[in-house]
Amino acid sequence: MSFPLLPALARVLASIDAPRNLRALYALLAGFCMAGLLLATAQSSAARGDDLLSAVWMGLALAVAFFGVNTTGLMLMDQARGLPVREPQDALADALRSGHRVLLALLACVALAAAGVAVLAGLLWATRWPWVGAPLLALVLPAGVLLLGGVAFVLVVLVGPLAGPAVWAGQRSAGVLAFLRGRLRHGLPETALLMAAVYLLVALTTAAVSFVVVSGGKLLAGLAILGAGIEVPARQLLAGVQGLGPRSFGASGLPLEGGSLGMAALVGGGVVFALALVLPTLVWLRGCCAVYLALTERD
DSSP states (O other), X not given: OOOOHXXXXXXXXXXXXXXXXXXXXXXHHHHHHXXXXXXXXXXXXXXXXXXXHHHHHHHHHHHHHHHHHHHHHHHHHHXXXXXXXXXXXXHHHHHHHHHHHHHHHHHHHHHHHHHHHHHHHHHHHHTTSTTTHHHHHHHHHHHHHHHHHHHXXXXXXXXXXHHHHHHHTTOOHHHHHHHHHHHHHHOXXXXXXXXXXXXXXXXXXXXXXXXXXXXXXXXXXXXXXXXXXXXXXXXXXXXXXXXXXXXXHHHTTOOOOSTHHHHHHHHHHHHHHHHHHHHHHHHHHHHHHHHHHHHHTTX
């Protein structure tokens, strides 16, 4: 039976409605903000020379970001399946119970890829042998290029995007691996085409959000300085929008000016930066859910 491409593409394009899922937006924004605070704490510990404590804070930041993404993914999967979207606290509890399945599936795929890379490295080492080295290199070189390129391609269009949605739909780690193996053997071109549509949608969303943030930031800076007479440099007003906090802005060699107004500008701009980061991520997660459902509900 032929693959229903147009309905699948229409389902993927419908992922643009992801920001309407306010619960998922709240969960992802809260997770990213908390991870950002933990990351800043890790940087502070590293600046004081406490590498062990910095590593602990860094690990906590990664854990918060990981479970925040899984919490959001569960709610977006509900939206993609047309089900009532679960409450954020319920989604978080489910993410804590099922997040290890995503990790196990990803680790299994990475281990398999690492085994192939190790074999390739061994063959490259063997090319130093006399007599057989040159002919072996002539064979290993094209095979290695295809192997490494193919592994990278599969990780980008299959394993990375679809392992999470498979778990969010209720699969266990073994089921996720079986799904990925089946798509790799029998449906990689269709999967790649649908994921290309997702990446294009994310790129367009990112471009639109960037235009809004950049143009709005510059216009607001001009209005604040020229119209309202706020004595804060334009660069500092826009630093938060660019993802710079007080520590990173100070590291650039420029002093913080404006007192409490200057600090408030950095904080407010950071909120805008977080929203600009979250919206494309929402579309990407929703698109991955749509691709998974389009591939599995056909079978």
